[in-house]
Amino acid sequence: MSITILGIESSCDDTAAAVLKDGYLLSSAIANQLVHEKYGGVVPELASRAHQQNIIPVVDAALKDANVAIKDIDAIAFTRGPGLLGSLLVGTSFSKAFALSRNIPMVEVHHLQAHILVHFIKSENKIDYPEFPFLCLLVSGGHSQIVFVKDYLDMEIVGQTIDDAAGEAFDKSAKLLNLPYPGGPLIDKLSKEGDPMRFKFNKPRLPELNYSFSGLKTSFLYFLRDQLKIDKDFIENNKADLAASLQKTIIDILMEKLILASEKYAIKHIAIAGGVSANSGLRNAIQTEALRRDWKAFIPSFKFTTDNAAMIAITAYHKYLKKEFCKQDIVPLARMNF
Ligand code: KG4
Numbered sequence: 001m002s003i004t005i006l007g008i009e010s011s012c013d014d015t016a017a018a019v020l021k022d023g024y025l026l027s028s029a030i031a032n033q034l035v036h037e038k039y040g041g042v043v044p045e046l047a048s049r050a051h052q053q054n055i056i057p058v059v060d061a062a063l064k065d066a067n068v069a070i071k072d073i074d075a076i077a078f079t080r081g082p083g084l085l086g087s088l089l090v091g092t093s094f095s096k097a098f099a100l101s102r103n104i105p106m107v108e109v110h111h112l113q114a115h116i117l118v119h120f121i122k123s124e125n126k127i128d129y130p131e132f133p134f135l136c137l138l139v140s141g142g143h144s145q146i147v148f149v150k151d152y153l154d155m156e157i158v159g160q161t162i163d164d165a166a167g168e169a170f171d172k173s174a175k176l177l178n179l180p181y182p183g184g185p186l187i188d189k190l191s192k193e194g195d196p197m198r199f200k201f202n203k204p205r206l207p208e209l210n211y212s213f214s215g216l217k218t219s220f221l222y223f224l225r226d227q228l229k230i231d232k233d234f235i236e237n238n239k240a241d242l243a244a245s246l247q248k249t250i251i252d253i254l255m256e257k258l259i260l261a262s263e264k265y266a267i268k269h270i271a272i273a274g275g276v277s278a279n280s281g282l283r284n285a286i287q288t289e290a291l292r293r294d295w296k297a298f299i300p301s302f303k304f305t306t307d308n309a310a311m312i313a314i315t316a317y318h319k320y321l322k323k324e325f326c327k328q329d330i331v332p333l334a335r336m337n338f
């Protein structure tokens, strides 16, 4: 029997819908919300309003692209959390109404599990999938974690940030360089023309597999403040080198603990996921270490790094196979454990 799933993602500022059939992606539609740019970050109330406006056109686009009729959808899946409550409510309510009107099962999905499971989206020419157990470095705007993945739906966080996420470190530092939100991709772009060895920033000394990024942001702030006293155009004159040096520091911090984790657990299948896994420096660093340490590295294609609904649908597919459905009284959760 074939299974067609409509996935919905609305945890932050992207409204997304995707159709997945038996693990193969038929379509993936996303509406980005540009309204937040001028505020330098996501404004929760504006995000939930924009989700309300976007959700029906986005679902419509996903169904049309997939060439699938509403009656052919076997289950609807949505992000239950973690995320912004008002944003999550839109996807959750839409899914409840859709499930009720079609009399089909509903599947709740954990956003972070979904980021990791993008590695299992099937495609005709894909032959390599991570083997369990593997390690995944999950780095996004809200999370930085090393996850020990035992099975599709059995994961354990073995290390995580005690303060800011890696994406936040990129975005907050970018703001100090007068770059618009989200600054991560812009730092990445600028880094390509800069010298990563030019400036040195302090790295945290944390035990075990945990991360910390708030100190880096503060040392970057103080460094810029001191340099601007000497040269008021310091940022403009050194932007690419600043970006490259900052990016290198963030990647070094991420890689150090990932290498430690692979040694601790004796695991050589290493994946990356989440918005920051789009970073070209991080992608190169993973490949370099893979060669050096005989890892098999799994790097998602760009379209699956930042928030999307294909990841929700693939997670739901594995839950569907286990008949893990939810009821109509389900509520979204801003915070949610694995
Ligand atoms: O996974 P995601 O789309 O949303 C969350 O769940 O947080 O991640 C968004 C984060 C933002 O902080 C953004 O700046 C960062 O991913 N990001 C990048 C790049 N592309 C996106 N950071 C560094 N380099 C990139 N190329």
Ligand code: ZN
Pocket: 111, 115, 140, 274, 275, 306, 307
């Ligand atoms: Zn995300």
